[in-house]
Amino acid sequence: MECGRITVIGMLRRFEGRVVLVTGASRGIGAAAATRLAAEGADVAIVARTLDHHPTLPGSLTETAERIRAFGVRAVVVVADLTDPEDRDRIVDEVVDALGPIAVLVNNAAANIGGSILDFPAKRVRLSMEANVVAPLELAQRVVPGMVDRGEGWIVNVSSATANLHGGAPFNVTETSKMLAVYGASKAALNRITDGLAVQLHGTGVRVNAVQPRAAVLSEGGAAIAGTHLRPDQVESMEAMVEGLVALCDCGPDHTGHIEDSLGIIERLGLVVQHLDASGPFPGGILPLVD
Numbered sequence: 001m002e003c004g005r006i007t008v009i010g011m012l013r014r015f016e017g018r019v020v021l022v023t024g025a026s027r028g029i030g031a032a033a034a035t036r037l038a039a040e041g042a043d044v045a046i047v048a049r050t051l052d053h054h055p056t057l058p059g060s061l062t063e064t065a066e067r068i069r070a071f072g073v074r075a076v077v078v079v080a081d082l083t084d085p086e087d088r089d090r091i092v093d094e095v096v097d098a099l100g101p102i103a104v105l106v107n108n109a110a111a112n113i114g115g116s117i118l119d120f121p122a123k124r125v126r127l128s129m130e131a132n133v134v135a136p137l138e139l140a141q142r143v144v145p146g147m148v149d150r151g152e153g154w155i156v157n158v159s160s161a162t163a164n165l166h167g168g169a170p171f172n173v174t175e176t177s178k179m180l181a182v183y184g185a186s187k188a189a190l191n192r193i194t195d196g197l198a199v200q201l202h203g204t205g206v207r208v209n210a211v212q213p214r215a216a217v218l219s220e221g222g223a224a225i226a227g228t229h230l231r232p233d234q235v236e237s238m239e240a241m242v243e244g245l246v247a248l249c250d251c252g253p254d255h256t257g258h259i260e261d262s263l264g265i266i267e268r269l270g271l272v273v274q275h276l277d278a279s280g281p282f283p284g285g286i287l288p289l290v291d
Contacts, residue, residue, distance in 0.1 A: 012278060014250055016041030019099045021092070023082060023139070024109030026050040027059025029158060029217060031067075032242045032276055033106055037249065038068040038075070039278040045076040045095040045102075048109065071277075074099060082109050082135035083127055092142040101150065102143045104249045107136035108158040110186075114179040125182055132186035137193050144197075144206060152205040156248045157194050159212040159259060163187035187212075191259050198257030207256040209248045214261040217241045236263060240286040243273045 020037050024030035025046035034044050046068070050060045061077045068075035076098040080087035095102060111131035113124050140155050147153025162184030166173055191210055198208040215236045244262030247269060248255075263286055266273065273285045 013041035015104075018103035019043050019045065019095070019101060020104040020106065020249070021045045021047070021095050021102050021139075021143070022106040022108060023047045023135070025064050026054070026061045027057060027064075028108075029238070029241055029245070030106070030108040031059055031064045032238045033108065033245050034064055035067050035276045036242050036246055036274075036278060037104070037106075038071045038073050039276065040246075041071075041073060042104070043074040043076075043099050044068050045078060045099055047078045047080050047082070047091055049079065049081050051077070051079045083111070083130040088135055088138050092139065096146075101146050103147070103150075103152070104154040104156070105139060105143050106156045106158070106245070106249065107139060107190075109135065110158070110160075110183075112180075112183050114176075114183065116179060117181040120182050128182050128186045129189070132183070133189045133193065136190060140193075140197055140208070144201065147206045148201070148204045150205075152253070153207070154249050154251070155194075155197065155206065155208040156245060157190050157208075157210040158245070159191055159194075159210040160184065160187040161212055161214070161261070163191055163212075194259060195257055202256060205253050207248075207251055207253060209251070209256060210259045211241075211245045211248055211265065212259070212261050213241050214263040235288055236286050237273065237282060237284065237288040239276060239282040240266060240273050242276060243271055247271060 015037055020042045022030050022034040022044060025034045026048035034046050038044050046061055046064050048061050052060050052062050054060065061079065065075040065077050076095060078091055078094050080091055082088060092102065109131065111128050113128055136157055162180045194208055194210040201208060213236060217236055217238055241262045244265035247265050273282045274280065275282050
């Protein structure tokens with residue numbers, strides 16, 4: 001299917017027969033994307049460190065797997081630390097053994113470590129780069145040969161607007177933005193890797209793209225913050241972010257090497273934002289539901 005206007009009817013089972021691997025799927029964008037892909041028929045492998053519960057954060061792989069299986073598709077859970085080379089080495093083989101060849105890779109997992117770059121510890125720099133650059137690249141390298149052999153595949157890297165440069169003085173940045181230089185650098189590197197993979201794979205049928213939120217995406221527990229600290233134009237719904245992401249999981253072979261924001265994809269394709277269960281249009285579209 002080309003990356004074009006998609007009707008609701010056409011979306012219902014468009015991923016049927018495809019195996020999708022989503023990293024960072026215990027909560028947030030990863031869990032939401034895995035749910036939406038399963039709702040549209042994909043068998044989904046989910047990767048994260050949190051199997052059953054986290055001491056401070058909501059969500060787990062077990063909960064995401066339950067939501068996936070409710071759509072009548074297969075779900076495989078892989079507990080792994082993406083900063084650990086030995087864990088990274090086994091992920092793709094485990095998924096292929098359980099579900100079959102991987103058609104779609106969504107590199108969503110990330111280490112978002114903030115702090116002033118003036119005294120940012122080298123250990124945290126290395127951790128950020130392992131999670132946000134090395135891990136997505138290695139997973140891509142492992143799935144690409146099978147995709148090339150089959151003549152098609154989709155790799156979607158989840159990036160961030162923090163990768164964008166501030167453009168020189170005078171700087172109009174928030175205090176929070178000042179603390180994200182290393183994280184932004186890792187996402188800038190991910191964007192360049194996306195570009196490099198797309199260039200080398202062009203003509204093979206493997207599409208490699210990146211998507212980033214245009215505004216703040218409200219994950220678990222975030223709705224209350226939106227009501228008190230963020231303007232409506234500073235937030236977008238999880239459903240909107242996932243709508244843009246999922247469109248890149250089904251784009252045509254010539255749509256590759258793009259770094260796009262979620263709302264831009266929706267606007268470009270004329271998409272109607274759907275519920276995560278693909279049951280129909282999401283009320284409010286790009287804006288989250290906030291009491």
